[in-house]
Each structure stands twice: as structure tokens, then as C-alpha cells.
Amino acid sequence: MASDMATPVYDTSGGSGDATALRLAAVRADGRLNAFEGLEVDDGHPPQVPPQRTLLVRCLRPVPAGLDAGSLTVVGGVRGDRTLNPVPVVWALPANGLAAAQTTGPDGPADPGRVTAGDVAAFAALPDPDRLLVVRTGSSGDFSPYALVLADPQRYGFDPRLSQVPFTFKVDCLADLDPRPPRTLPAVPAPVPAADYLSRDYAGLRRLLLDRLSLLLPGWSDRSPADLGITVMEILAYLGDQLAYAQDAVATEAYLGTARRRVSVRRHARLLDYPMHDGAAARVWLALDADPGADGTAFPAGTEAGAADGGTDAVFRTLHPLTARTARNAVDLYAWGEERAWLPAGATRATLVGTPSGLGLTAGDVLVLQEVRGDDGSAGTADPVRRRAVRLDADPVADTDPLTGTELVRVSWDRQDAPPFPLRLWRFPDGDSGTVGATVARANVVLAEHGTLVGPEPLVPAEVPVRGRYRPRLARPGLAHAVPYDHRRALGRPAAEALAVDPALALPALDALHDGTGPWTAVRDLLDAGPYAAQCVVETEDDGRAFLRFGDGDGGRAPVPGTAFTAAYRTGGGTAGNVGRDTLTRLSMPVTGVRVGNPLPAAGGTDPEPVEQVRQWAPQAFRVRQRAVTDADYAEVTGRLAQVRQAVAARRWTGSWYTETVTVERADGLPADRAFRAQAAAYLEGYRMAGGDVRVTAVVPVSLDIVLTVHVAPGHLGSDVRRDLLEVFSAGLRADGTPGFFHPANLAFGRPVYLSHMVAAASAVPGVLWIDTDDTPPSPNRFRRWGRPAAGERAAGLIAMGRQEVARCMNDPSRPEHGRIDFLTEGGA
Template sequence: MSMSAIDDRRELVRRSTTDSALAPVNGIDFIQIDPADEARLIVQFIFDIDTDVDPPLSTALGVPLSKQMVSIAGGERIRSIAVESVQRGPGSNQLQVIASEVGDFSTYTLRIGPQGEAPPDGFDPVLCVASFTFHVECSKRFDCKDSTVCVLPAQSAPNIDYLACDYPAFVRVMLDRLALLAPRWRERNPADLGVAVVETLAYVADQLGYRHDVIDTEAYLGTARLRTSIRRHARLVDYRLDDGNNARVWLALLLDGDLPQGVPPGTRCATIFDGASAPDLRADTQTYNAALAAGAQFFEVMADRFTADKPPRPNPRPLSAVNNRMPLYEWSAETVCLPAGATTATLDGAYTLQRGDILMLAEACGPDTGAEADADPARRCVVRLVSDSTHSADPLTRRLVTHIVWHEGDALPFPLCISSVTDQKHGSLPIKQVSFAYGNVVLADHGRTLGSPLEATQELLAGVPPYGRYRPALSQPGVTLAALNPYIGDQPGDLKMPIQPASGAASWSAADIVPTIALASTDIDHNALAWAAVGDLLEGGVEGETTAFETEVENDGTTYLRFGDGVNGHAVEQGMEFHASYRVGNGAAGNVAADSIMLIDRSFKRGGMIRSVTNPLPAFGGRDAETIAHARQNAPVAFRQQERAVTAQDYVDRALQFAGVARAAASLRYTGSWTTVFVTVERESGVALDASFKSGLEAYLDRYRMAGHDLEVEDAVRVPLRVAMHVCVATGYVAADLAKLLLAIFTSGLQPDGTPGLFNPQRFLMGEPFYLSPLIAAAQQVEGVASVKVTRFEREQVPDRAGLRTGVLVPRPTELFELANNPDFPERGQFELTIDGGI
């Protein structure tokens, strides 16, 4: 909680003994450190406390306190500080606490009450905790109050495919030529006669060109045009053509009544279109046909957990109308927000939420204006609870509250405002319930299962011919390709199965993606066989009796089924009859915008309880099929790639392909019995190498390791630096303010505008030199700096003046410079700033 929110809470506690609307409670006002003995803490309470420790202390409200109920937590270098003794302080509202030792320079927390439990009765849950530092005599030139700067993420440039061929290429060439010859003609409407002529000529030219060299062109990867030809040519060089996959989306439901059975998996939803009666997507021909004609994108609800049956059955989570919108509790503070990285929150009211439930945290109105239209759509986040909700009451206001904890993988990526005060233009009015938690959230994915009323439930495929290959085509194009692993949470009542974060819904690998086709066959004797879709019939595990098939998608989206030959996959036989059920809808078209899905099929039991449905966040993960031009460029390169690491550079190239590796270096050394390859890596953002990352990288590199070579992965050798700078301040400027600005720039964290500081780990690269001139230039750009002089620019362990003479520090290939400037860790580099002049 912010300092302003704590101050507001403290003032309410002060008034709790005089205001009849408030329940009287006590709390910590502040903590003092004895300068003569920094292990001696004086805890100042808001109200008086009486008696000594033995017998136990008690508040003015008669609630006992004991030595075991005072604890100290925190610290970076010095941790686990114990409380040696507790005595009544000099004043009637003071408590003297003796710590076992003096801590480091970081911030510690003193708590009244056992760790992880509620505070004693009569103590405010917010003011039972106070932060302090042991070293009060350290120089503090600036205001200690932290300021939070919300930085918008950098917008990436759109991914534009500049490769074009065939029909579109002819159209573009002719239009570009016409724009040059007839600049006044700018019409691009397809109904225009000139555009129609251009498109007709382009179509004829494309067909004539294709027919002229169809046989020769399809025989080579570099000239083939059919997607099937490209796929087979690429497969010969072990390159797999990517057919894309479907998108997923989070749906928020607004209910008029409870849904004890939840929303059944497969329930169809769709984007809104003109003429639709939201939110009803009735399963009748008229509504369905209107949605198809309007180009609506269809989605189907996914199952997020299964029963323990074999095979498992989908078991949707129950949904409750009470959990439609749950306000976040502001603890009586006018301005309070959940900080970035938060994994806990308190709801205003009593709500029943279970482990594994999905919540949507979202801003409901603008914190500066109070208007719903000004709510920031970027302030929306989906989280998954890791434990059941717990209930308690605010002892100050007696309001019931609900405590929730969600997965660390779903930590808030941004600060979320709970209550605020509008700006002066809007009256400086306090606003509560700026943000809400939405409880009825389900996951859906792009695509619709073909079925009644328009399509047959099962499509009868063409019969097996008496000779030649059996390669039937599905009647509907755009078959859905989805990840095999659905987003599954815990089994009902199974606390041992780990909870997946909500962010895990966006995580899957290319190997998990298969066509969503259910294929069954019967032979002449009416024996039934079930066939499974696989990525490739030549992959491991597909044997002669395996009833499997693969798919091939043509340029127009038509999907062909390809069966085995009796060696790689079961062979089809004359007289077999095949039926297929499948879904359609795939690619980036499913990445619909936020708040565009507003239709849902409510024909299931109690489906009429759904008042509305929407997607507060855009759909994600949908990917279009790889273009032929892209495959033509990359397949030959994949064939020429060296798949065996021989030289040290080969290991470097492979290590750089591993996710999370920013830089790498390698060396081969004979260690007595064999040659050992030492691979030194630098992780992204300067993160230290841990055991799990090391084992994963070693397993990845082991596939390329030559027989007879041992492999060892090491972290980069971190070399601390020491830099000293003297700044002269110009007349009329405050030296302390200028020093604060400079230290905000020369930091290992982030600058106030969100960019990395000059000593941020992202600016130090393994084996890359570190130059002096950018430091001087950054200091001189600050207004009010008259002159800058760097007096030390050297390695911490090897001090010399070579760096000052040359203006650069050059590391060895496996070294990584660091300058944390942390008084608790001086061995990680130090920056000394001296300043004079000014006011």
C-alpha cells in the first residue's frame, strides 16, 4: 500500500476512539532507531499501552501482547533477525524492542502478530506492520518517498509481408504502372471498370503462366507453386511447412442466475454483426446463416479441467451470478492501487471462490475523471487462483472482505488503481471502485464444429478407388488446427496437481498442433476403426498397424487426407467407408479485438441465465499458415545447417538459439582424459545462471555434442567496476536536486521514464567493451551541470588509470561487467558521485 494510503488509514485510526461509526483499534505510528545502539528500536503506537512485558503488554483495549508476537523480517545480506527482548518504552505509548543484531542497509519490516496470521484483536491489520532501516545516521539527501512511474510498453512495428507473387503481383504491377502513366486515375474500387479490367488481365495472365510451366515448376522447390508440392519438397530436407493454428480468447459472462454445471465445452460463441440480437446466438438456420453471411468469427468454449475417469470427461466449473462483478477493497484509503507484480488482493464483500477459478482484474472507470468511457482497456489482466478464498472483516469499518491469492505466473504487469481522486478539472472528487474483479470467466478457442442445422454431423468422404492413392478432400476449407494439450487445471478435489497460471493458456509448442478432425471408418464387414490425426506419417511411433493420417492443405484452403502404405501407417482397403467430423476456422483471423464477441448459444440447460458475454481482452495466439515464399527461402537453409557441433563457434551458434541466452562464448580444453567444451553464457537482462536453466541448456546442447567431448556450461565471469565522478553545479541550481537527477540516470535499475539506467545489466554485454564517453555525455545533458570530471574508471579488483587514459574498459570474451551500486553488495560494483557549487 502506498504511503498516502497508509497516512489516510492512520488518521482514521486516530479518530476511531471519538467517531461512533468506527471501531476503536490501535496501531503503529512510527519506529525510531537509537543512534547510540542501532539494535534498539522504539515502536511508537497511536494509543497508550500499559503494564510491562512480564506480565504481557496490553493495549488500551485490553488485548494482550507478548514478546513472541513481535517479529522482524526482511533484509538482503543480513536476514533472520530475532527479537531478543521487548520492554515498555519511555512513554506510555512506546515499546522498546531489542534486536539480535544490526541489519544491513535495506528496508526491514516489524510486525505485531505471528507471521502469516491475522493481527491480534484490537490491532488494525494495516498498521500492525511498519517498515524501517537500521542505519539512521546514513546520509539521506533526498526525499525517501518512492514515486511510481507507469510506463506504457513500447509499440512494436506491424509485421508486414513484402513478398508477393502470382495474381496479386500482377495486379500491383499494373496498378503501379497505371499510376505512373495516368496519375489522375486513382480509383481502386473493385466495381470500377478500370480496376475490373486490371484484375481480369491479372487473372488471365496468372492462369496462362501457370499452365505454361505447371509440369516443370512443380518439380523443384525453387519454382513450385502448389502448397502440396512445397510441403513434400521441404519434407525431403527435413523442413516442416507450418499451416498455422487457431486463436484463444477469455470470455467474461454476466449472469442473471447461477450455472451449477458451468458452460459446457463446445458452446458456440461469435463476434457481433449487424442485425444480431445480442447475446443470443440461437441454433436455428436464420441466425446461424446470418452470422456466416456477415463474416462473424466463431469460437467454442474449452474445458479447463477433467474428471479423474479413464478416459477423462470434461467437467466445467460452476459459475455464480454473485461473482459477476466484485469490487476491490480500498481499506478506507482515498488513493490506493495494486502494485505491478501483485499476486494478492482483497475483495469488498463475501464471495466464494475456489482454487483454480479464473478472474479478470480490470479498470472500470478512469481514475482521473470517474467516467466509464475513460477506463484504460490496457489495464485488464486474467489471473488464476491458487487457493480457495478466505473471509474476514475489517476491524475498523466492520465490512466483510474476501482475500484471494493467484498464481505468480499471473503477477500484475501494471499498477491497478482501486480508489482515486479526480483531477481538478473534474472536481477533485474521491472515487471508489475504480477497478473490479470479474469472476465468471471461461476460455474459448477459434473455430466452429460443423453440425446441424446447416452441415451434416458427419461428412461422408469419397470411396476408396480400386487403384491409385486414396486422397479425399474435406468439403469445407480452413480446417481448425489447435494445440493437442487443452488448457487443463486441477482435477476436482485434487490438491496435489499443480495449478497452471492463466498465462499458460497462451503457451504451446508447434509439436502440439494437429487438425481437429475426428475420422472413423467401417469396412465391408462393418468393423469400425477410429483414425487419429498426426503431424507426419514418417515420425516415430507410426507403424504399419497404426490407424493414423496426415493432412495437406492447398493454396485455396482445401484440406486433403493422406493415409499410410502399410509400413508407415495403416493402409486403406477397398470397400472402406469414411466419415469425418471437424471444425473450421483458423489463423490470425481469430485474433479478434477486445469487446467484439457478444453472441453465445444459450440453448444448453440454464443457458438463459447468461445476460451477456464479451471478451475484455483481444484474442491471442492465432497464426496464419506459412507462405510458400517463406518456405522456399528457409527450407534450403535448413538443409545446409550444421547439426553437429565440431568447433567452439558451433557451440556458440547453438547456445544462442536457446531461449533466454543473450551472449555466449566457448572454448575447447583438454582436461587430462578427454576434451571438455566449456560454454560460457550470459542470460537475457543480466539474470544469473541458475541450476534449472543450466540443466536445460546442457540437455539442448547435448544433441549437437560430438562423441568423446564432455560439456560444461558456466555463467559469465562477472567483473565489478568502480566509477567516481565529480560534478560542478552551475550558479542558481540546487546541488541536492541535481544530484538526485544524476543518480536517477546513473542507476542499475530503471530511469524515471522507464528506460534502463546507464548501469542497468541490459547495457553490459559479455565480452563487449564499456566506454567512458556516454557517461560524461549523459551527465552534461542534465540542465544545471557546469562541468563533469571522472576521477575513477576501473575494475574493482584491479585498480589502475588505464581506463581513464583510453576511455574504455575491455573485458575478456567470457567476462561480464556489472555495477549495481548497492551498499549491501559493494562487491558488485560502486559508483561515487561528489558534487559542489550551486545553491
């Protein structure tokens, strides 16, 4: 049989099969209407009837009475005119009514137009004969689709949607042909013209095109540059050259080892968590002198000062406001009547001539201590190196010299700002006006940063396009990068830190970026930016051009098409800003009666990081340990701080959780005060383990008390040998520049002081015959801790130290509690 009655398709108007099935299910459930369930084309039953002339239609309910050939029509076929190939319905009867309509016997002649005994035998015995409608057609039709349609479904109680059923008389292939799909013949590949893929430049591509044209058009031999064909061919060669270069460039920029553009190298390095820096702007202390007529002149932040020649390469902008006062131009340091007094190296306090109200100094102000006269009293012989900026760590205190009645102000500063050299406080005659000091304190001091302000001016291009990416650039090259400055925080930090510029923290000096609706800020990257964050990234090329990259609406806000951007920024930065002292002597906007200068050289200017350096260092950056787990880890990480000489850590259980106690010793003998410990603890927050605390403590110094008896060899003076021994065992540097035995560089946490090492060092001094270390009373020898009785150190041969203890022996007669060592000499000349 040619069709399957179980999977009919009913909707010939374009409805889906699922919808028809749902409709049939609904009609079946309703129980009132009839419908065509399916149709099968009989392919040879009975034998006397030609094939494909009998349609077996299965109905949902019994075939209604009166439904005959006149009620049914077969429509379809490839011809629109039914008279050319008609498919008439000869008769239509239910299967259970075939016997009553039989007109011939079983041996009668075959007549397709009548019901035969063969029809009864073939169809009357099928299941549910009352629901099976047998339809005889006058033609078998063609290969196109047909449909059996009930003319008046309402008359016979049929559902209008299910009163027609599609079918085909034929199978998909002719009966005398193989139904298998035809064998696919192998495709013959098209001939590929021979091409030299190494010809990628203009000359090579031009030659290749000419050779190809000679094969395709042998009759065309004109090679004149004015020929139109040659012109077109040369245009194609030029475009091919550009395309080949672009392909090579894209492949080159895809890898860190071969990338040539600075932006590409930066992005590759960022994937390795290596922040490539673009340099940093230098900083400098500017000192102003105001005449009485300009007393009280206010200078806002952003005031520019430059060199006398007016060049734009050395322009600095102030970072905070300043009010210039005449009384603070050059404040004398009081020497308490001494003409040859000195401010010693490492001093942290001084006395100024004046009153607190007259000078107007407060905690956080910066003074520049400057030697203005040499040892002969002339300004020309002053040492330009003896200048130091100090920041007051407390409000000045008023004082008075009871002998002369001079009003004074006592000031102090952090030990980190202490001058490393002594300053002359000598007094020299100054004509009829009395005397003048060799060193003064300049108090009209303001911090400035390298960079010339540009703009506001439009970006290039300024307007955001409707389609495509918006990647503008600044109109001028040479964008400066600077470390963000927080003046309120700087007031509580030493002045030396203001010039300690870390280029890794520098950001583009983009003072203002506006799109007409609101400001935008420049950040290092957009990895943490939200969809509404008005942020952008500035990427600088090696030629100084700065491009801006905005967000896409997911990582950072996307610019609104049609808006226009303007930017105000600073140009400069780099090592060009590290100008020498006394270079900046001109205000960009001159003020009558006010002079400017930089008594100290600028510092901190750094050029952009070279691409080749990033290419070498970035693959190693991720190997740096960025966490602390063991005690050694915490000690190593703390030692990375610039002001830490050494550190030791110990993990302790506090009763509720573990606390890592880190003990630090600062460099240059500075104390680990509360502010420094808080700074170190904040630094360790990024490295500590979760669930534990970090506590930073200061080193515990252990003062020593050592006295040894030295027997001097004949021919040597005992005093000379003692002097040499005290130099060997000093806590500073010896005459030859080497550190002494008790120099901090030779002392470490928990390291004992061995008596044998001391005996060996003392025995190497010329004139030492032998050393007596016996401390049994009444011997004057001692080898123990200061202020404690002996605890067997001499017998053990060492003075033990705890894990957080460091030996100390300053041998300062004024401070014996800081440790002392002495040698008693016997014998000699």
C-alpha cells in the same frame, strides 16, 4: 562328322539334358544295365558308301549278342507316313564283328547293303570296338530330327530311358551354300509426316489434323461441324489439348521453383527439412458472469461462443472445462483502506476480497485484472488497455484485515504475467451500497480457440476403393490448424504462454477420424510411421480444400477396401480469429443467467504460409545450424529462446565427462528460476554433442559501489547537475527514451566497467567542470564491487568481470545490495 558323340541328348519325350545325364551316371554306377551313350553320323567312310548312311552308336557296355537290324528302328522325319521317305536299317553289327561279316574284298564292288572291306578298315580299329555299334541305313534322310530306337530294351538289358538316341542326318545348311549368316540390309525408315510440335492447344491441333487429312484424303472436302469425320477430329484435338496441359502440369510440379500447387510445394520443402505451415487458430480468454440462479453451472470443454451478430467466422470453442461461480464474477482488489491506491507495474501479488472456500481458487486458475472505472468513477472512462491475464502460481492464502475484520485472500502469479502498467485500486461511492473499486479480478476465466465444429460427416468419397489409391477430401473447405493444447501442463505455465501460438507446431484440427473399426490420427508426416500405425497426413490446397493421404502398409497402415470413413473437424483459423476485446458476447447454446465476454483481444491467429515465401525460404532452411559444438554454438542456440536476453557457455571437465555449462540472463529482468533453466536445458537437448551433458545456470550479477566527486562549473547548481548525472547513469530509460549507462542492454557477460567510459559520460553533462576519481583515504570516492574492499580497481581503471558475471547498478535506495552510484558535487553557483 556331322554330330558330336560327347554331348548327346537322349530324352526325346521332353526330358531335360541334365536329367538324362543324371540318369546315365546312375546307370553307369549301377553296373547292370546297358545304354546308348551317343550317336555319330559318318559323312563319307568308307569312300565306296554314300555319305550319311552309316550311324556309329556308342554303348555304355559291350553290344549284346543278337542285337541286329531287326531290333533297331529309325523314326522321325517331316512326313508322318514312313512309306513316303523310309529310313530302313540294312544291317547293324558291333565294330569288332565287322571282319567276320565281311562279304567283299578290298577291291570288290561297293554294295551299301553288305559289309565291305572299307567298313572293316574304317570302323574296326576305333577305340573300344566291342562297345561301338555300326548301323547301315538305306537312306540318308532329310533335314528334320530323327531318333534310333531299340525295339525291346529289356531283352537286350538296356535301360528303358536310355534305349533311344536323337540325331540328324544333315548339317544346318546346304553343302553348296555359304554357311555364313545372310547380310542384313539397312532398313529404310518410314517417312515421318511433317508436324508442328508447337501446336499444343485445341485450335493448333485442329488445324494440324485438317492439314493432315487433306493430304491423306484429298477427295474429302466437307468441313461442316455436323460431319462425323469433323466431329471425331475435333474430339481428338480436344483430347490432345488436355493431354498437353497435363504433360505441362506434371513437368511444372516437378520442381520447387515452378510448382504451383500448394501440396507440391509442401512436399518439395519437406525434402529440404522445411516444415511448411498452414496457419494457426487464435486463442482468447473468455470471462463468464453467472447470476445467483446459475451458480455452479458446469461448461464442458468444447463449449462454443461467438459474436453477437451470430456469424460463423468468429466462433471459439473452450479447451478445458469450467464451473461458473457467482462469487468469482468480479472480485474486488483490496486497497487496505486507501482511496487512491495503485497496483504497481510489474506486481506479482495482490489481495482479493473474499475467502478461499468462497472463491474456490487454486493454483493454475487464471484471473483477468480489469479496470472497470476511470478516474472520474464512471465505467465509460475506464481504460480498455489496462487488462491483464495472470495465472496463479500457488494456492491462495487466507488473510484478514485486523482493523476492519474483512476476510481476504492473498494471491500471487509468475513474473512473466506481471502487468506492464499500474492498475487503479481507487474506491468510488456506489449509492447506498458503499463503494466500488476501479479494478476487479474476473475469475470465471476459460481459454478458447478459434474454430467451428463440423460433423461427424463422411469423407468425399467415403468408401475405400478396391483398387487404386484412396485420396479423399473433407466435405467442407477451410480446415483449421491449431497447436495441441495440454491443459495439465498449462496449469503450471504463465498465462501469457497460452496465447503464444507458434504456427510451425500447429496440426490439423481433426477432432475425430473413424473408419468403423477404430480411430485414426492426423500427423505431420508418415516418415516414422510403422506398418500398423493408424495415421494419416492432411494436405491443404490454396483454395481451402483438405485432402487426406494414408499409408501404403509399409509407412503407415493402408485403409481396408470397402470401409467407410467419417470425420469431425473444425473450420476457421487464421488472422480472422484475432478478434478485438468485448467481441465474443454470445454462447452458441445460451444458458439462462450466464453471460460471456472476452475482456482481452484474441491472439495467435496466423494465415497459411504463402507459397512464394516457402519457395524462397526452403532452400535456405537447411543452412541453419542444428547442432552445437563450440561454446559459441551453445551460446548462439540458447539465445534463440524468446525469453533469453544473452547467454554464455563454457566447457568443463567434471572428472568423468565434459559438461557444457550455459549461463543465461532472462529478458525484462526476470530471474532465471529453476523452471526456466529446466526449459532451456530441454531445448538444448536437441543440439548437444553426444557423450556430454548440458547444464544451465543463472547469470551471476555483480553489484557495484561507485562514488565520484564532481566539480561543478560556475553558474550551475550542484543539485541540478547531480540529478542529471543520476539520470545518465540510471539502469532504466532516460527521459528521451534512450537507455541509461547501466541499462541491461548496455551490459554483457564478462564486460568490465571502465572508469574512463564513466568519466567521458559524466563530462558530457552540462555543468560538469571536472571529475575527481581518487579513492585514496580519507577521500569519500569509491570504485569497486559492493560489499568488498577495493582491490586496485581505481589503479587498473576498470572493475573486471568473470565469464559468467554481469555488472549491476540499480541505484535503488531500498536495495543498495543491487548496486549504487552517487555523485558528490563541489563548486558551482
